[in-house]
Amino acid sequence: MNTLKTSTTMATGSATPAAAPTGPAGEPLPRRSQISPIADAVAIMDQIPGGGLILTTVEAALNWGRASSIWPLTFGLACCAIEMMAAYASRFDLDRMGIIPRATPRQADLIIVAGRATIRIAPIVRRLWEQMPELRYVISMGSCATCGGPFYYDNYSILKGIDQVIPVDVYVPGCPPRPEALIEGILKLQEKIKREPILRQQAAAALRGA
Amino acid sequence: MALRTEELMLNMGPQHPSTHGVLRLVVTLDGENVMDVQPDIGYLHSSVEKMMEHRTYVQNVALVDRGMDYLIALNNEQAYCLAVEQLAGIVTPERARYIRVIFDELNRIASHLVWLGTWAIDLGATTVFLWCFREREMILDLFEKVTGGRLHHVYYRLGGVYADLPEGWVEECGAFLDYFLTRVDEYETLLTKNPIFLARTKGVGTISRADAIAMGASGPVARASGVAYDVRKAAPYEVYDRMEFNVPVLTDGDCYARYLVRLTEMRESVRILRQALLNLPGGEIRARVPMTMKAPRGEIYVHTESPRGDLGIYLVSDGGETPYRVKIRAPSFSNLYALTEMMKGWKIADVIAILGSIDIVLSDVDR
Numbered sequence: 042m043n044t045l046k047t048s049t050t051m052a053t054g055s056a057t058p059a060a061a062p063t064g065p066a067g068e069p070l071p072r073r074s075q076i077s078p079i080a081d082a083v084a085i086m087d088q089i090p091g092g093g094l095i096l097t098t099v100e101a102a103l104n105w106g107r108a109s110s111i112w113p114l115t116f117g118l119a120c121c122a123i124e125m126m127a128a129y130a131s132r133f134d135l136d137r138m139g140i141i142p143r144a145t146p147r148q149a150d151l152i153i154v155a156g157r158a159t160i161r162i163a164p165i166v167r168r169l170w171e172q173m174p175e176l177r178y179v180i181s182m183g184s185c186a187t188c189g190g191p192f193y194y195d196n197y198s199i200l201k202g203i204d205q206v207i208p209v210d211v212y213v214p215g216c217p218p219r220p221e222a223l224i225e226g227i228l229k230l231q232e233k234i235k236r237e238p239i240l241r242q243q244a245a246a247a248l249r250g251a
Numbered sequence: 252m253a254l255r256t257e258e259l260m261l262n263m264g265p266q267h268p269s270t271h272g273v274l275r276l277v278v279t280l281d282g283e284n285v286m287d288v289q290p291d292i293g294y295l296h297s298s299v300e301k302m303m304e305h306r307t308y309v310q311n312v313a314l315v316d317r318g319m320d321y322l323i324a325l326n327n328e329q330a331y332c333l334a335v336e337q338l339a340g341i342v343t344p345e346r347a348r349y350i351r352v353i354f355d356e357l358n359r360i361a362s363h364l365v366w367l368g369t370w371a372i373d374l375g376a377t378t379v380f381l382w383c384f385r386e387r388e389m390i391l392d393l394f395e396k397v398t399g400g401r402l403h404h405v406y407y408r409l410g411g412v413y414a415d416l417p418e419g420w421v422e423e424c425g426a427f428l429d430y431f432l433t434r435v436d437e438y439e440t441l442l443t444k445n446p447i448f449l450a451r452t453k454g455v456g457t458i459s460r461a462d463a464i465a466m467g468a469s470g471p472v473a474r475a476s477g478v479a480y481d482v483r484k485a486a487p488y489e490v491y492d493r494m495e496f497n498v499p500v501l502t503d504g505d506c507y508a509r510y511l512v513r514l515t516e517m518r519e520s521v522r523i524l525r526q527a528l529l530n531l532p533g534g535e536i537r538a539r540v541p542m543t544m545k546a547p548r549g550e551i552y553v554h555t556e557s558p559r560g561d562l563g564i565y566l567v568s569d570g571g572e573t574p575y576r577v578k579i580r581a582p583s584f585s586n587l588y589a590l591t592e593m594m595k596g597w598k599i600a601d602v603i604a605i606l607g608s609i610d611i612v613l614s615d616v617d618r
């Protein structure tokens with residue numbers, strides 16, 4: 042309800058008062074928020090009885106798809122990246138979970154920050170993260186990416202935690218974390234993705250941005 | 252009218268799937284031809300040399316695992332422990348020295364397997380990657396049974412090793428070696444006579460013997476150019492002087508030669524391992540070294556043969572519990588010098604093949 046109200050007020054606020062949309066015969070067309078189809082759909086679903094249930098079901102289906110095909114960026118920084126490679130390779134085989142590494146951030150929705158990030162590489166990690174399309178996730182793999190590591194706490198060149206430059210969803214501890222630990226982290230991320238009210242979030246984001 | 256052309260500057264990295272870490276290459280291109288390549292390093296500088304000055308000699312064993320080349324943790328520990336032991340005059344028991352040779356060579360094989368797998372995937376041969384990592388996992392299992400770690404072990408101690416080999420490990424390792432030799436032949440069936448692989452590597456990225464020496468290249472890169480130098484032969488440490496093995500040397504100096512050298516090295520490592528397992532003596536595994544060990548005032552330079560080349564450690568002690576200064580001579584760093592010379596005049600697609608063939612690890616370059 043609330044969403045709908047906001048959207049209509051904002052739409053009327055921005056539209057020119059003179060030109061109300063009309064059909065071929067001059068009849069007035071049904072009003073639309075003109076902001077985003079998702080925002081409209083969510084608003085309509087919220088109005089009709091049982092719409093919330095349908096919305097949740099659609100969200101569950103979408104989230105199932107997203108969680109089962111997380112595409113991470115191939116980006117390794119240090120030692121932890123070797124364990125990440127081992128997780129992709131024969132024994133642990135992340136492919137069976139729908140995880141296929143992509144070489145460009147434009148196609149990736151997950152960045153696994155594997156290893157220690159120096160202060161010099163930090164802006165580049167940030168830029169890669171910014172290049173990824175929205176609904177992106179970050180796994181911080183290893184103690185170094187999480188907090189500067191078990192060894193690099195008193196050092197001048199290592200960033201004390203990648204969460205100083207990008208927001209992290211899942212922290213995987215270890216030095217290095219075993220591939221099993223990384224898989225556990227990815228399962229945690231899948232849980233998180235499956236819980237997200239993605240349509241409502243997107244509608245709210247669209248309204249915020251409008 | 253003449254067509255106006257100009258050179259193009261291309262940035263490769265730091266995020267690039269084939270730079271094996273965070274290397275940035277500034278490539279100057281004329282059409283497809285590489286005119287110049289300037290590596291830009293320092294994206295993984297973890298100031299390990301400085302940090303070692305603030306930790307005791309005993310603690311530093313854990314640091315060299317990670318701060319130096321992370322693929323060869325045990326070879327790093329070998330170089331570091333050897334330096335401190337020689338400086339402080341610690342005598343390692345016989346059994347520990349054999350165990351160290353065993354683990355050095357196993358780690359060499361594991362490192363070469365990572366190199367072969369990732370290089371092959373750069374050249375488009377995905378299967379090799381999966382096969383190499385299959386065998387590597389077996390080596391890591393062997394490591395894990397003894398050291399408890401897969402990648403970082405902290406297994407060597409000043410004056411020996413941390414734990415003895417568990418029961419049945421020697422037989423298991425022997426069985427793995429038999430199996431592994433058949434697998435190396437299998438890799439060869441995929442690559443050695445593969446026309447695509449040959450076209451991409453044979454004659455590509457050559458460096459002459461004189462250039463290799465002038466650039467300070469070492470290890471397989473130098474040996475593929477005809478430099479018959481291996482620290483294990485030239486200045487044997489631990490018990491390498493009792494082992495019988497050949498050092499593969501080729502004279503072509505191209506990517507293909509570097510590939511062949513490393514493949515042969517894996518086979519030679521198996522030979523060394525077999526001898527070490529067979530002659531493994533009993534007895535102590537560790538000399539008594541106090542936790543608060545102080546090295547006498549002085550300096551020392553020790554070098555060992557790491558999978559990437561000549562790995563040296565220069566250590567200065569002022570008589571305290573921590574080193575006064577540590578300098579690491581990293582083989583990847585020196586091999587990187589040769590890169591520009593290798594790449595000039597080749598096509599842009601060859602950049603990947605040549606870069607992969609020198610087996611670079613950025614943690615070793617930047618330290």
Ligand code: SF4
Nearest residue numbers: 120156183184185216
């Ligand atoms: S957490 Fe440990 S293994 Fe991972 S990058 Fe840091 S030092 Fe290396």
